[in-house]
Amino acid sequence: MTSAELDAARSGDKEAFAALVAPLHRELHLHCYRITGSVDDADDVMQDVLLAAWEGLPGFAGRSSLRTWLYRIATTRSLNARRDRGRRPRPALLAPFEPPAPSDRFDQPQLQPYPDALVNQLDPATQVVARESIELAVVMALQRMPPRQAAVLMLCDVLGFGVGEAAEMLSIGPTAAKGLLQRARSARPAPVPVDRGEGHRDLARKFADAFSRDDVDAVLELLTDQCWLAMPPASECYVEREAVGNFLRASAAGRPGGSYALAAVTAGGRPAFVCYLQGRARGLLVIEPSQDGRKIASIMRFLDDGLHRHFGMPDSLT
Structure with a gap:
């Protein structure tokens, strides 16, 4: 400038x-x-x-x-x-089939994953820190923090601003900003290192193959015992392998239009797939590998049918 x-x-x-x-x-x-x-x-x-x-x-x-x-x-x-956003009620989503009773609730209907392709547009030095801060587990933790607490954490620990600068941006005193930062640091989860090698890619391929064939047993073989499935903006959450399996079977049996075709992308540093049903884009899947990279610890099924556009994917597959 x-x-x-x-x-x-x-x-x-x-x-x-x-x-x-x-x-x-x-x-x-x-x-x-x-x-x-x-x-x-x-x-x-x-x-x-x-x-x-x-x-x-x-x-x-x-x-x-x-x-x-x-x-x-x-x-x-x-x-x-x-x-x-907290003042705007979200309409309830109705599944096209009768889902089993959820085992938990998911409290972040607004959550969306961030495309890795957009992070790649940053300079290389910024990309490393940026990737850690857009992992879904980190973003979910930020959404559960009081808003100013999350903001001061990002300003100081990710962007490198001083506490005084962050305080001025938030129109609060330095002492208050320091207290917010200390509380935010104690609540922020550590980034989970994930093997991005061939084992990582092989796990993603196996999942995509099994899921696109509605082979629920094969999907379950890839999950940890404590795996969970959430579907923002829906509030239902299924925890542990049996509950996830019950939902996937109900979905496969009751879904109109056959099976999904999956197109691989990357979101928040994790394997992700745009879902196509009868050739039309129908949301996005993100899987979180376990820390050893051998199993899948969570499945996030984002139900927003326009989300694929952020990933540069077409509305339909020919």
């Missing part, structure tokens, strides 16, 4: 403004995702961030860097979106 570019953007030059924010767009989008837990919400928040930055740029005094200023806007808008 040069002073000439900044002056031009302040005077209303849209091309100069676009050049200013373009290098930061992807990392800001990722920040919005971490706080909201939703790629769709991150898209919407980024539109608000860019509009607020465009309108506020003439008043940008330069007391902080442009990056810090934009992160303050992104953090505020993300927290607002997260707060407003």
Whole structure:
């Protein structure tokens, strides 16, 4: 960024403004995702961030860097979106078959996985930290934290801002920010290392083959005893192999349209598959390998039929 570019953007030059924010767009989008837990919400928040930055740029005094200023806007808008989302009731989802009684409840209907392909657009030094912070287990933990607690954790431990800078972004005192950070650190799960070698890929291939054939017994052979299945935005959750198997059998028997075809992608560093039913995209599957990489610890079946577009996948398979 040069002073000439900044002056031009302040005077209303849209091309100069676009050049200013373009290098930061992807990392800001990722920040919005971490706080909201939703790629769709991150898209919407980024539109608000860019509009607020465009309108506020003439008043940008330069007391902080442009990056810090934009992160303050992104953090505020993300927290607002997260707060407003809690006020909107979500419609109940009706399965096209009679599912068995769930063994637990899943409390994050807004949750969506983040495409690895978008992380690949960051510079290599940023990618390593970014991948750890978009693992679904980490994002789920962030959604269960008080919003400002999650925000200060991301600002300090992921993005490298000081506690004082984070406090200013959140309009709170440094002491309060330090307390939020300490509590957030104690609640944040450690990233789970996953073998990305041939064993990892082989497990994903075996799962895709068994699932696409509705071979429930073969799927169950790949699961840990304590494996669980959740289906955001639905609230049902099935815990342990028997409960997961009961659901998969009911789904296979009652699903109109036959079996799914799976197209492999990667989400949050984990194997994922866009589901196609009768050639049309019908949501996304993400599997979480166990720590030793030999079994599957969880299955997340995202029921949003538009989610595939974030992964650059077509609406239909010919």
